[in-house]
Amino acid sequence: MQAIVAIHDISPIYQKQIDKIKGLLKKEGIKxxxxxxxxxxxxxxxxxxxxxKKFCSWLTESGKDLLLHGLTHWKRLSEDExxxxxxxxAMEKLEAGKKMFEEAFEREPEGFIPPxxxxxxxxxxxxxxxxxxxxxxxxxxxxxxxxxxxxxSIVLNxxxxxxxxxxxxxxxxxxxxxxxxxxxxxxxxxxxxxLKKFLRMMKSKGYxxxxxxxxxxxx
Numbered sequence: 001m002q003a004i005v006a007i008h009d010i011s012p013i014y015q016k017q018i019d020k021i022k023g024l025l026k027k028e029g030i031k032x033x034x035x036x037x038x039x040x041x042x043x044x045x046x047x048x049x050x051x052x053k054k055f056c057s058w059l060t061e062s063g064k065d066l067l068l069h070g071l072t073h074w075k076r077l078s079e080d081e082x083x084x085x086x087x088x089x090a091m092e093k094l095e096a097g098k099k100m101f102e103e104a105f106e107r108e109p110e111g112f113i114p115p116x117x118x119x120x121x122x123x124x125x126x127x128x129x130x131x132x133x134x135x136x137x138x139x140x141x142x143x144x145x146x147x148x149x150x151x152x153s154i155v156l157n158x159x160x161x162x163x164x165x166x167x168x169x170x171x172x173x174x175x176x177x178x179x180x181x182x183x184x185x186x187x188x189x190x191x192x193x194x195l196k197k198f199l200r201m202m203k204s205k206g207y208x209x210x211x212x213x214x215x216x217x218x219x
Contacts, residue, residue, distance in 0.1 A: 005033035017185035036069035039100035050104035082119035090126035
């Protein structure tokens with residue numbers, strides 16, 4: 001069984017929280033996980049990812065899988081950013097995000113994950129046309145380079161779904177579908193013990209933890 005692990009909402013303002021989650025994953029023996037980078041967090045010019053060179057070097061030197069995660073991740077509902085837009089608007093946002101990503105890391109992002117894994121059919125087409133190799137949309141991972149779809153289950157944390165009652169129900173899950181597991185910076189405020197319990201439960205069930213890049217390569 002496979003579990004794809006990602007830390008969402010990567011921005012310099014969350015470096016302490018990101019480092020805490022990274023430390024937790026390391027302590028649990030989880031080496032492969034992805035960072036989902038927001039190019040211009042909250043649409044604030046001073047929070048463009050490339051402005052913090054030290055933070056970008058910290059991410060680059062980690063050797064982890066870096067993906068584009070929306071553009072600003074900042075609307076009335078974050079999932080609206082790509083779920084209610086037409087093709088041309090999606091293309092403009094993707095190109096703007098890619099440009100900021102390239103300025104920060106001196107390479108193009110291979111993968112794109114929209115906020116809350118939600119995007120319109122027009123946005124999905126734009127992602128493919130923009131040259132991304134893979135993406136994830138409503139529980140389906142799209143290997144765009146090979147035109148392949150892989151169904152998954154999603155475990156959304158962020159203090160929303162990953163509660164003790166949900167953990168109890170996950171224990172009873174008997175599925176061959178891979179899991180997509182999202183950790184968020186805000187999880188470190190009040191969910192650390194639940195995170196540990198969740199990871200150890202997944203390990204006891206025999207899950208192998210991967211980042212998006214490795215998962216795509218091996219499936």
